[in-house]
Amino acid sequence: MRRGPLLLAFLGCTTVALSSCMVGPNYQRPSAPVPPAYKELSSPESGQLGEWKVAQPSDAEFRGSWWEAFQDPQLNALTTQVDISNQNIANAEAQLRGAVAAIRVARADLFPTVVGGASVAHGRQFSTSSGATGSEQTLYQLPLTLTYGLDIWGQIRRNIEANVATAQVTAANLETVRLSVYATLAASYFALRGLDAQSQLLDFTVAAFEKALQLTLNRYNQGIASQVDVAQAQTQLESTRAQATDVLAQRAQIEHAIAILLGKPPAELTIPPMSLTLQLPTIPVGLPSELLERRPDIAAAERQMAAANARIGVAEAAFYPSLTLTAATNLAYSSLTSMFVWPNQVWSVGAVLAETLFDAGRRGAVTEEARASYDATVSVYRQTVLTAFQSVEDNLSALRLLGEEAQQQDAAVKAAELFLTLSLNRYRGGIATYLEVIIAQTAALNAERTAIGILTRRMTAAVQLIQALGGGWGGFAPVLESSRPEEEVRHP
Numbered sequence: 001m002r003r004g005p006l007l008l009a010f011l012g013c014t015t016v017a018l019s020s021c022m023v024g025p026n027y028q029r030p031s032a033p034v035p036p037a038y039k040e041l042s043s044p045e046s047g048q049l050g051e052w053k054v055a056q057p058s059d060a061e062f063r064g065s066w067w068e069a070f071q072d073p074q075l076n077a078l079t080t081q082v083d084i085s086n087q088n089i090a091n092a093e094a095q096l097r098g099a100v101a102a103i104r105v106a107r108a109d110l111f112p113t114v115v116g117g118a119s120v121a122h123g124r125q126f127s128t129s130s131g132a133t134g135s136e137q138t139l140y141q142l143p144l145t146l147t148y149g150l151d152i153w154g155q156i157r158r159n160i161e162a163n164v165a166t167a168q169v170t171a172a173n174l175e176t177v178r179l180s181v182y183a184t185l186a187a188s189y190f191a192l193r194g195l196d197a198q199s200q201l202l203d204f205t206v207a208a209f210e211k212a213l214q215l216t217l218n219r220y221n222q223g224i225a226s227q228v229d230v231a232q233a234q235t236q237l238e239s240t241r242a243q244a245t246d247v248l249a250q251r252a253q254i255e256h257a258i259a260i261l262l263g264k265p266p267a268e269l270t271i272p273p274m275s276l277t278l279q280l281p282t283i284p285v286g287l288p289s290e291l292l293e294r295r296p297d298i299a300a301a302e303r304q305m306a307a308a309n310a311r312i313g314v315a316e317a318a319f320y321p322s323l324t325l326t327a328a329t330n331l332a333y334s335s336l337t338s339m340f341v342w343p344n345q346v347w348s349v350g351a352v353l354a355e356t357l358f359d360a361g362r363r364g365a366v367t368e369e370a371r372a373s374y375d376a377t378v379s380v381y382r383q384t385v386l387t388a389f390q391s392v393e394d395n396l397s398a399l400r401l402l403g404e405e406a407q408q409q410d411a412a413v414k415a416a417e418l419f420l421t422l423s424l425n426r427y428r429g430g431i432a433t434y435l436e437v438i439i440a441q442t443a444a445l446n447a448e449r450t451a452i453g454i455l456t457r458r459m460t461a462a463v464q465l466i467q468a469l470g471g472g473w474g475g476f477a478p479v480l481e482s483s484r485p486e487e488e489v490r491h492p
Helices: 003-018 066-070 073-079 087-110 155-221 227-261 288-294 296-317 362-428 434-468
Strands: 113-116 119-126 133-149 279-282 322-333 345-354 477-482
Touching (some): 066 155, 066 279, 087 155, 155 227, 155 434, 227 434, 288 296, 288 362, 296 362, 362 434
Antiparallel strands (some): 113 133, 133 322, 279 477, 322 345
């Protein structure tokens, strides 16, 4: 009776002594190619050195509602519905809950497993020598078994480490999905607003072309203009009406896409047309090295490496013997009154040491597979970092060049408006043909539509830059430059 506790004490001390052993490599984050500064911010040719605010990041801080920097109440109202109803975010959140539960599953292996049961049997015993029948008897049994696999080589702890890293990957994926959905919503909203501006421009142009057609008809009735001029004016008017209808079709599709982002059927969402009064915010960029901490997709790739590294230790632990402790007891009694009588109790304590002697190279192949998987995650991590830098540089250059293009396009709009005014005056004076007026009208309309398209692209590039930086810093400020209100835009 004394040997059992002594054996348990010895095995417990052995467990403590060996529990510090963990096979497999300890994780260290591999290096990644990180430039000292962004090309767009360090190059004197960019002309933007004084316009970008250097960020002071803190990954623990709340990243803020970055879309509020655009100062659009309608956009703010739409974003409040994303987390509630978007199905992609709901899916990512469910996967995170499952990953957290997997950690608890892995940690449970650190503790012993206890299995208990109960049985009742009633019977009669017969004597084979005398042929006499014995008395009936009821037997009660309560077996209890404890099994504890010692984590001598750290296999269980490495598995926990892998599951924790995997849960962190899932959490980062959730943030990636959330950031992507918000950015897609903002970009789609600005595209919708751009189409609203084009629709207003085309409606105004249709009204102007109707007046031009009436003017041409009056001149035709007076014998001043030819029927060719009338046909040309009619063609120009109907073509512009067709363009206006096409813009409405594009707008309907984008509105439907926004409804899906909000987790609603398209029939349940209507966004009223609004004037184009968008504002471009100042975006704090920060240093390239800070991007590694800000972007959730980079964090996910880094945590994926940590999980793969831990699985190498899990695979290597299979080369070492396993030690399992067992303890069992069985209470057998014929009545409830004798349940705790010691002679009716049977117990045993033991240990099992097991080692795989031959597996045809399976463990070696599994370890090699784990190492190859880790190497693959390293390449994915480095590629993710490179892609992140590319995305930031792309949108920095896009904002700079689109800003220059917007100024050039404003000059083109003014020139086209002057061309149209001169052409109409020449036509009224009988100096020019109506074909010259049509050319001027087309040039003015295309110039205005291009200007609206450039503004829409600038807003989209601003959203994509925020997404490339990993979200908001909480330090956005509106820039003094803003788009021209739609009511101030001159129309042909």
